[in-house]
Amino acid sequence: MSSSTSFVDLLIVGAGPAGLTAACWAAQYQMSTRIIDQKGSRTETGHADGIQSRTLEILESFGIVDPILNQGIHDVDMAHWATEPGTGNIERHKRYEADSGQSSRFGQIMLNQGAVEQVLVDYLRNKNVYVERHKEAKTLHLLPVDGEDKEEFPVIVRARSVEKCGVEDTIHARYLIACDGAHSWVRNQLDVQTDEISEASTWGVLDIVPITDFPDIRQACSIHSHLHGSIMTVPRENRLVRFYIHLRDECKEEALKHYNPSPRDMVEKADRIMKPYTLTYNHCDWWSIYPIGRRLVRHYRPHDRVFLAGDAAHTHSPKGGQGMNVSIQDAYNLIWKLGAVITNGAQPTILETYETERRPVAKQLMTLDSRLVRAYEDEENDNSSGIYEVREQYAGFMAGIDITYPHSTLVTQGEEDGATNFAKNLRLGMRLPSFLVVYQCDGVPIHLAKRLVSDGPWRLLVFSGDLRQPERMNALAHFAETFSRCSHLMNLQGIQVPKGRCPILELLLIQSSPRSAVNLLDLPELFHPFDHLTGWDYWKAFADDRDQAYKGYGIDKNGPGCLVLCRPDQHVAWIGSMENTSELDSYFSSIFGRSS
Template sequence: MPTSLLKESNVDVLIIGAGPAGVMACNALAKAGINVKIVDQRPEKVAAGQADGVQPRTMEVLQSYGLAERFLKEANQLHMVAFYNPSQEGGIELADRITDVTSATRYPFEATLHQGAIESLFLDSMKSMGIEVSRPFTPASIQVSENEEELKDTSGFPVRVVLRSLAPSEGQADTEIVNAKFVIGADGAHSWVRKAFNITMEGEQSDYIWGVVDFTPDTDFPDIRNRCAIHSDNGSCMIIPREGDKVRLYIQLGDNSAVDATSGRVDKTKIGPHQLLEVARKSLFPYTIKTPETFEWWTIYIIGQRVASQYSIRDRIFIAGDACHTHSPKAGQGMNASMNDTHNLAWKLALVVRGLADMSLLQTYEFERRKYAQDLIAFDRQFAKLFSGKPRTELNQDGVSHEEFLKAFQTFGGFTSGVGIHYAESPITNSTHQAFAKDLIIGKRLPPQALIRAADARPVEIQDYLPSDCRFKILIFAGNTSSTEQQTKIEKLADSMSSILTLYVHSGNISDIFDIISISSATKKDVRYNSLPALFRSHWSKVLLDDIDVQGKQGGDAYKNFGVDSSGVVVIVRPDGYVGTVAPFDSVKDIKAYFSSFMKVQA
């Protein structure tokens, strides 16, 4: 093929794979103004099935990108979990119903929506910024420079990827070359990118074989619209209500007849949705479920729990999502873990590409997300064993008791909801002054809290002040700003903070990198929002009060709930919504030390 037909381009970030992790990354980077290209081998996006469960923390993340409203309009909500166990009369009986989510979150429920619809949230957002997935493309080769100087230079393009079109237009080359500063491999459990660099997956495969089937049920089962965990003498089953009238059944298969003896892989030619439903019927007895006219989607799989040995190559190529961790879908973590991988990575890449942060910042991606994946695998191994194990009965005293299963379900609630994720100490997570805001846990996401705006007493939610826009949010817990003595302290603080923050911005415009929100403990009757220094009121809406709204229904107790010292505290929230560090007014030098550990001085 003539060389002149070859297309060659330079991009800041090339993303391989347009599943949930890939489109999350692309949307986030595009919003940050990064030149990004995304490719996928599928001719079309997912139409049905695949992942569908979205946890409370992931909904908070969607909200931070402005996507939660549409998601909640389309999704089904799960508020209750029902547990069924073997009955002495045969079959199963209701053992318990409990609240599905007990963690403190503004979205106290799980939600379900098929993967294609969730991907569409991001695809439509990307399209509004002029970015679409290049389909169908697959990588043919990838090379990364071994020159240390080139690797340190964030203005260069040290990664060369050859892409092959699976359906080239007539007269067009079937390959193109992309020179990239960074590459994200979000290309699934059989990741080409991971294999290209011989990254191993560490872990094990279980003997548990499960089937999944999506359809609209006709049944007399009373909890068909609740999430259900069913232990029966025939095996285990999980019911997940879906959007519309659909449900998803996870069905434990009692033998390995669906496994190819030679390869050890499941063989979908050996079993189908009708056989899966027949197994489910036995587990649901004495309740009945009719055969539907059509099945929307189905699959079978063997539970495996593995984590990639590394997440990056020379800080230039990263893997994310299923490419670096695989586990069972029982606790609904797969898509959530994947999207939160690239939510964690995107802001770090954006700051490095823009020349604002040091390359060392990128090392915190693997540090934080690989530890999370290892914790997820440990949890998943225990949870899958409990769920797949035989139930305890009079004849099987060694089985899993309802109390044991329920305790595990509740114990891991913070982890499964996503709100309990706690990143360890690192340059971007510094807990030196944790005592001054003892319930704003450094390394955890900033929890929801109702406040009111000082200027107009309108109730607001603090998480709505944390959009994912690649800016650090600086919360100034200013104390009682109606006090003359406190006002003097605040003005002194503003001078100190201004001298620190201007070090890290190109233009001298602090708000390009840092979004400052002030939270006063003054009352709505006494406060004067414009008495604060200009730095601490970049906009009239950015001054908030720890007071209750005029209806007496929302707000109040923020300082108490957060364990914030009334004398005043500065809280740094990372661009991904996690608390990075805190410092009292007389220790703001430590704020400078925090940023200087990974940000580049621009002055």
């Protein structure tokens, strides 16, 4: 039996959407990471297929959203169908147009989970990170993390190669992230308590290439037949349509073990529901049967060095199309904090915010999910608008863009409920919405989000107001001076880590006078730092020539401006006046201490 031993900063168990996202984010930091999965390949078919706005924004922040947008189905219209009492035939009761993306640049995309995993795997390959497949975590030991016997690598996982039996790998890690799915092995090892609720209903799900004369088959439909039950359809890539079929009549929870409908049985049921239309198929891509249930762990960080993310932490019905999205967003929330702690000397206390930020999201998801399931049941009692009411009410949450993190070491406290007076449309803890501005240097339009990419730094957006007014120009000069005198902030901003790593803090200026009224090089050098090899940096200053940003954020174009600090995950950390560099300084001191 061959074996090997290694030491890593971060071990990721599980290479589903959560684990892969964790690995992508970790690749931005100077830390050693391994990611293992017991399976031999990524998800090939089925599973999640709804990709929400915020997930698309995150993928964009890694520069990998294009293949998803190109492969997926966007913005389909929706319809609700139900039986006419007279005929027993279904008829279209309502049409809904897709509303594209509200306050995100992206709407929802339908595409199979495997395609999302693939873009993450491709991204990792370009960073020379490879998923170690066919490798199953088998034992977990945790050593003390404080006191005299304190260990630097307190997590010990033994993993065994599934195929080449005999090869054993002992991995000593500083931190472990359990992204090992609904039946989480790590969660079981640590006996993490969960709250469980299950409903007495069972659904079937299939991805087929349907052959049907149902006219709305390429739209997202809910279809209800008095006699035969309910289905939901979701159009997908490559002629596929996802069918969710309520199997309640055939199999209550208990009976499930005995009742095993085949895909053909389920399609026959759907065919009855869709009368007078007919449904058959030749190709079934994937199918599954699941009882509806919800489970949420009590602790996201069951041990000082162990985190649960994704389905390992929470599961629920697929109704809202949330599972993969929330899983990706868990990992996206956690890793930059670990990166800051492991590679930039941040206080480990910031890791506490993982649970305080992400568990409430999962809790709200549980509420949404039970309301949705109830609405679908109501639907069967003929209240067809219920589903859409719930969907409307939770639209921003489901899109992932309304999620606002509470006050913590990483999000300062606003007046009330995160509000501030400086930027009336922003709330502390929300992810910064993006608006089109133009580069000061060349007039090229750019979405601010494109400058807030996932490469590590916090970003301080300086809204200077109208620089044609001398007092605004003076205020900007004064800000730059104060900032530059604060050696702590300058350190964060100036850290030139080897191998092209980013500094911890980056400054960006968005000014409100017309671009042509201002010369970039007349601005304080902070906004066009000079490098003797490459000259000035021209890409840190923007003008609001499209009249979107100041209006969008609720900042007065002619007012005194303000400072908005975004975390590496684009959530708003702090908002203050241009004079308030000392508050900014304290924010970073509480995270990095004074020594960094």
